[in-house]
Structures are given as C-alpha cells and as structure tokens.
Amino acid sequence: MFEKIALIGIGLIGSSLARVIRREGLARHIAISTRRPETLKRAENLQLGDSYSTDARTAVRDADLIIVSVPVGASGTVAEEIAPALKKGAILTDVGSTKQSVVAQMSPFVPEGVHFIPGHPLAGTENSGPDAGFPDLFDNRWCIFTPLPDTDPLALEKLSTFWRRCGSNIDTMTPEHHDMTLAIVSHLPHIIAYNIVGTADDLANVTKSEVIKYSASGFRDFTRLAASDPTMWRDVCLHNKDAILEMLARFSEDLSSLQRAIRWGDGDKLFDLFTRTRAIRRSIIQAGQDIDVPDFGRQVVEHPEKK
Amino acid sequence: MFEKIALIGIGLIGSSLARVIRREGLARHIAISTRRPETLKRAENLQLGDSYSTDARTAVRDADLIIVSVPVGASGTVAEEIAPALKKGAILTDVGSTKQSVVAQMSPFVPEGVHFIPGHPLAGTENSGPDAGFPDLFDNRWCIFTPLPDTDPLALEKLSTFWRRCGSNIDTMTPEHHDMTLAIVSHLPHIIAYNIVGTADDLANVTKSEVIKYSASGFRDFTRLAASDPTMWRDVCLHNKDAILEMLARFSEDLSSLQRAIRWGDGDKLFDLFTRTRAIRRSIIQAGQDIDVPDFGRQVVEHPEKK
Numbered sequence: 001m002f003e004k005i006a007l008i009g010i011g012l013i014g015s016s017l018a019r020v021i022r023r024e025g026l027a028r029h030i031a032i033s034t035r036r037p038e039t040l041k042r043a044e045n046l047q048l049g050d051s052y053s054t055d056a057r058t059a060v061r062d063a064d065l066i067i068v069s070v071p072v073g074a075s076g077t078v079a080e081e082i083a084p085a086l087k088k089g090a091i092l093t094d095v096g097s098t099k100q101s102v103v104a105q106m107s108p109f110v111p112e113g114v115h116f117i118p119g120h121p122l123a124g125t126e127n128s129g130p131d132a133g134f135p136d137l138f139d140n141r142w143c144i145f146t147p148l149p150d151t152d153p154l155a156l157e158k159l160s161t162f163w164r165r166c167g168s169n170i171d172t173m174t175p176e177h178h179d180m181t182l183a184i185v186s187h188l189p190h191i192i193a194y195n196i197v198g199t200a201d202d203l204a205n206v207t208k209s210e211v212i213k214y215s216a217s218g219f220r221d222f223t224r225l226a227a228s229d230p231t232m233w234r235d236v237c238l239h240n241k242d243a244i245l246e247m248l249a250r251f252s253e254d255l256s257s258l259q260r261a262i263r264w265g266d267g268d269k270l271f272d273l274f275t276r277t278r279a280i281r282r283s284i285i286q287a288g289q290d291i292d293v294p295d296f297g298r299q300v301v302e303h304p305e306k307k
Numbered sequence: 308m309f310e311k312i313a314l315i316g317i318g319l320i321g322s323s324l325a326r327v328i329r330r331e332g333l334a335r336h337i338a339i340s341t342r343r344p345e346t347l348k349r350a351e352n353l354q355l356g357d358s359y360s361t362d363a364r365t366a367v368r369d370a371d372l373i374i375v376s377v378p379v380g381a382s383g384t385v386a387e388e389i390a391p392a393l394k395k396g397a398i399l400t401d402v403g404s405t406k407q408s409v410v411a412q413m414s415p416f417v418p419e420g421v422h423f424i425p426g427h428p429l430a431g432t433e434n435s436g437p438d439a440g441f442p443d444l445f446d447n448r449w450c451i452f453t454p455l456p457d458t459d460p461l462a463l464e465k466l467s468t469f470w471r472r473c474g475s476n477i478d479t480m481t482p483e484h485h486d487m488t489l490a491i492v493s494h495l496p497h498i499i500a501y502n503i504v505g506t507a508d509d510l511a512n513v514t515k516s517e518v519i520k521y522s523a524s525g526f527r528d529f530t531r532l533a534a535s536d537p538t539m540w541r542d543v544c545l546h547n548k549d550a551i552l553e554m555l556a557r558f559s560e561d562l563s564s565l566q567r568a569i570r571w572g573d574g575d576k577l578f579d580l581f582t583r584t585r586a587i588r589r590s591i592i593q594a595g596q597d598i599d600v601p602d603f604g605r606q607v608v609e610h611p612e613k614k
Contacts, residue, residue, distance in 0.1 A: 283515075
C-alpha cells in the first residue's frame with residue numbers, strides 16, 4: 001500500500017502497527033525511530049522493522065506515511081524535528097489520545113504539500129513498550145480522525161483504507177468533540193481508577209496486603225486501568241485539561257449527591273441509580289463493545305447441567 | 308456432611324451453594340426458600356433442591372445448617388421469621404456483605420443452643436438470580452467469618468470445613484474490621500463505578516450512543532460492577548454507612564488533590580501517582596488475585612512470532 005512507512009515511537013501502539021503492517025503487507029519498508037537506544041535495540045531484536053534510527057528525521061526521509069506514536073506532550077517536538085525531512089505528498093498522522101493539543105502542537109511545523117491528518121485508534125491494553133504490541137490490537141476497534149478544514153479527501157481516504165486493513169473501523173469528528181467524548185469514555189475512567197487505587201494504597205487501618213488479598217471483590221477491576229503507562233497518562237491529563245476538569249466536576253457533583261443519599265439513608269435514590277446503570281451495561285454488550293460473559297470471562301462459568 | 312441444609316434466598320449466592328452442595332454431596336436434603344413464588348418456581352425448574360417453600364420457617368425445620376443469602380437489609384426479618392423453628396445445635400450463618408449490621412439485626416432472634424456464625428464469601432459476578440449461579444463460584448475465593456465472642460469453636464470448624472469443600476479459603480476477623488476492609492476493596496469500587504456510569508449517562512454534549520460506542524477505551528470496565536444487583540447494593544450502602552462514608556471522604560479528598568494537580572499542570576505529581584498504582588496491579592497478579600493477561604484476557608493476544 002505504501003513504499004515506506006515511518007513509525008516514530010515503538011511502544012504498544014507503534015509496535016502493534018509494525019506487526020500488523022508486516023502481516024498485512026502494507027509497506028515495502030518499515031522505518032522505526034525512537035529516542036531511547038535500549039527501546040530501539042529491543043525493536044530491532046524483535047525484528048519489527050527494516051531500518052532503525054534514534055534520529056526521527058532520518059527515519060521519515062522518503063516515507064509516504066509517517067505515524068507518530070509518542071506521548072502527546074512530545075508531539076510538537078517530534079513535528080519540529082521531522083518537518084524538514086518530510087516528503088511532498090506524504091501523509092503525516094498520529095495516534096494521540098487528545099486531539100486539540102496535538103493539532104496545536106504539530107500543525108505549525110507541517111510543511112506545504114504534506115497531508116497532516118490527526119488520528120486516534122481507540123485501542124490499547126494496560127501494558128506498554130515494544131514487547132506489549134500485537135497485530136490484532138486494532139481488530140474491530142474504532143479509529144477516529146479529526147480532519148482539519150483543509151484536509152485532502154483523497155489522503156483521508158487512503159489513510160482510512162490503511163487503518164481498515166489494520167482491522168479498525170473509521171469515524172471522523174472535530175478535535176473538540178473528540179476531546180470531550182474521550183474525556184468521559186476514557187480519560188475520566190483512567191483518572192478515577194488511578195485515584196481509587198491511590199486511596200487504597202494510603203490506608204492505615206486496612207493493610208496493603210489485605211487490599212491485595214481481597215481485591216477480587218471489586219477493587220481489582222480498577223487496578224487494570226491504573227496500571228497503564230504513567231507517561232502517556234500524565235500527558236493526557238496535561239493536554240486535555242479543560243474537558244477533563246469539566247468531567248471531574250460533574251463526577252464529583254454526582255458523587256456528593258450519592259454520598260448524601262447514603263448518609264441520609266435515601267434507599268429509593270440509590271436503587272434508582274443502581275438500576276439505571278445496569279441498563280448501560282446491557283447496551284454496551286448489545287453494541288458488541290464488551291463480551292457477554294460474567295466477570296469479563298475471567299472465570300469459567302459451568303452450569304451443573306453441562307457437567 | 309449435613310442431613311439437611313436450608314437455603315434461605317436462592318439468588319446468585321444461594322443457587323451457587325445449592326449447586327456445589329449437590330455436586331460435592333454435602334447434604335442429604337437441600338431445602339430452598341425464597342419469598343417470591345416466581346423465583347422459587349424457577350429454582351424448582353432448575354432442580355436446585357429437594358424441597359421448596361415460600362415459607363422460610365417451613366424450610367429451616369430440622370435443618371442442621373441454615374444459610375441466609377438475602378440482601379442484608381432483610382436479615383433481621385428473616386431471623387425473626389425462622390427463629391421459632393430452628394433446631395437446637397443447628398448452625399445458622401449468612402453470606403451478607405456487611406457484618407456489624409447483620410449481627411445487630413439477627414443476634415437478638417437467635418435462640419439458645421443455635422450456633423450463629425456470621426459469614427461472607429467474597430464471590431460473585433455482576434449477574435443475579437437463580438440462573439446466574441454456578442458450582443465453581445467459590446473456588447479459591449475467600450470466605451470470611453466474623454465469629455462472636457461466644458461462638459462455639461467446634462461449630463466454627465464444621466462450618467469452615469463446609470466452605471472449604473465448596474472451594475473457599477477461610478479467614479476470620481472482627482465484624483468491625485470486615486466492614487472497614489470491605490468498604491475499600493468492594494463497596495467503594497462499586498459505588499464509584501455506579502457513580503461514573505451515572506455521570507456518563509447524564510451528559511448532553513456527548514450522546515449516550517457515543518458513550519456506548521467508544522466504551523472500550525476504558526469506560527466499559529466500570530459498567531460491569533455498575534451492573535450488579537441494585538437491591539443488594541442499596542442495602543450494602545445503607546448498612547455499612549459509616550465505613551463507606553469514611554472511604555468516600557478519603558477518595559474525594561484524594562480526587563480534589565489530583566484535580567488540582569491537573570488544573571495547575573503538576574506533571575510530576577501525576578507521574579508519581581500513576582507509577583505507584585502500577586505496582587499495586589503487579590502485587591495483585593503476584594498474589595493470584597487476578598489473571599496475568601492484558602485486558603482481563605478479553606482479547607486473544609497473538610504475537611506474530613506465534614503465527
């Protein structure tokens with residue numbers, strides 16, 4: 001599909017891309033660049049690409065598609081670094097979890113004739129680094145583009161085809177709407193998970209070993225999100241601040257109201273909320289966005305009839 | 308092990324008990340009682356027991372072991388109802404998620420010569436009702452007893468053996484410590500999950516269909532806990548109020564501090580918290596309390612090398 005694809009950053013997303021590009025034959029040449037020599041060496045040992053460089057500018061030379069997969073706070077620096085070497089007609093995209101900030105950071109450096117199309121594949125696990133990637137990561141997951149007013153429709157179509165061949169479904173929206181949507185479906189859940197795990201870690205009257213020992217009664221579900229890459233999530237918090245603060249305010253307001261219902265013994269109010277949220281779970285399963293087995297399928301469910 | 312076991316309540320826990328008691332041959336006779344005739348009928352159709360009655364007093368007559376598996380708010384009513392029919396020497400236990408309240412509700416009704424041992428198997432899924440149960444539910448899960456000062460050690464040992472044969476590991480602690488520990492490992496996570504799902508449900512600028520569509524980016528993890536039985540969780544909130552309010556206060560305090568770090572762009576503070584929480588996840592996996600595969604094993608991880 002492309003002569004040369006340059007992957008800047010080779011963590012979970014970058015290395016998954018390398019693997020699926022190779023498997024699907026989407027490029028003749030995969031150039032890999034990352035700042036840290038140890039990570040680059042690891043990518044080379046895993047044979048993820050065809051050429052390797054700690055210098056992003058070297059990697060992007062002659063590339064038809066450049067995919068920047070770095071923590072969003074580094075987007076501007078990367079754009080500035082690679083700009084002089086970008087080929088005319090090349091497509092430049094990213095995978096960052098916040099879009100207004102990435103557009104603001106990268107746009108000023110994009111040369112005339114290069115198609116910059118901000119993107120965000122909604123895919124990931126709690127693991128990170130080149131070893132964590134796998135080629136099925138994007139299977140049936142959404143990839144959201146936030147095209148700019150002057151985005152070339154042909155370039156957008158070509159990039160969409162690329163992501164579809166990686167397994168994704170495509171959506172487009174404005175950067176603003178993306179950031180607001182992701183703040184509720186992704187950023188707030190991660191921040192809340194980090195927070196509750198931190199609260200549990202700080203207790204004195206219940207020991208840490210007890211928290212761990214009895215975690216299967218609910219707590220462990222939060223620890224997965226709270227094990228996500230700290231650098232990535234620090235940057236998300238710093239670069240989608242407004243939308244996140246808005247969602248945090250709503251969450252806290254709702255929590256105060258719930259807390260008041262608990263304090264005053266308002267059972268009806270609790271029952272109403274707990275019933276309403278159950279319906280959302282059903283919708284998510286119906287939409288094929290989670291599996292329909294108890295406990296995420298963590299345990300084997302065997303009915304006596306089947307024994 | 309027992310001549311007759313009476314199960315009062317035949318939801319997820321009660322019906323799982325019925326199945327494992329049958330499978331392991333732990334009783335000659337299983338008597339099942341539940342208030343709602345439809346639920347009782349369903350239990351009968353599933354052939355979960357040997358006798359069925361909507362009258363709990365009938366079910367417990369001559370029983371050597373009585374297990375009350377009802378929402379904690381109903382414990383006192385059930386105790387009052389069955390008390391006159393309890394056999395001398397019988398063991399009476401429960402499975403409630405809060406222990407101080409259950410002890411306070413049930414103790415006054417327990418006749419002389421009946422061994423009341425409050426218990427709580429830390430097991431469950433987001434599903435409820437007699438169809439949701441399965442005999443492996445208690446496998447390798449903790450069952451916590453909160454014995455009273457006058458609990459007979461022999462009765463406690465017999466009940467422990469019973470739960471071990473159901474698959475559980477046994478722990479004992481005071482009701483107070485149980486309620487504080489469960490408030491952090493189970494009650495707070497459920498309440499936070501209910502709250503965040505409620506917050507998402509109320510948004511106007513992001514549609515409900517978008518929340519569902521993009522839920523795999525984090526949100527869906529919370530919807531599982533938020534799909535738990537509303538009656539059970541209403542009662543937990545009302546009957547472990549003090550410990551829950553204490554944990555909510557700590558959580559909110561921590562969240563305010565985190566929110567401030569986001570507002571003021573304190574990246575170091577965010578990075579520190581996000582790194583610390585990652586270690587907890589590793590401890591939980593090392594302790595065998597969660598599986599060591601990304602995304603709870605929801606997706607198949609295939610490395611290209613294995614293809």
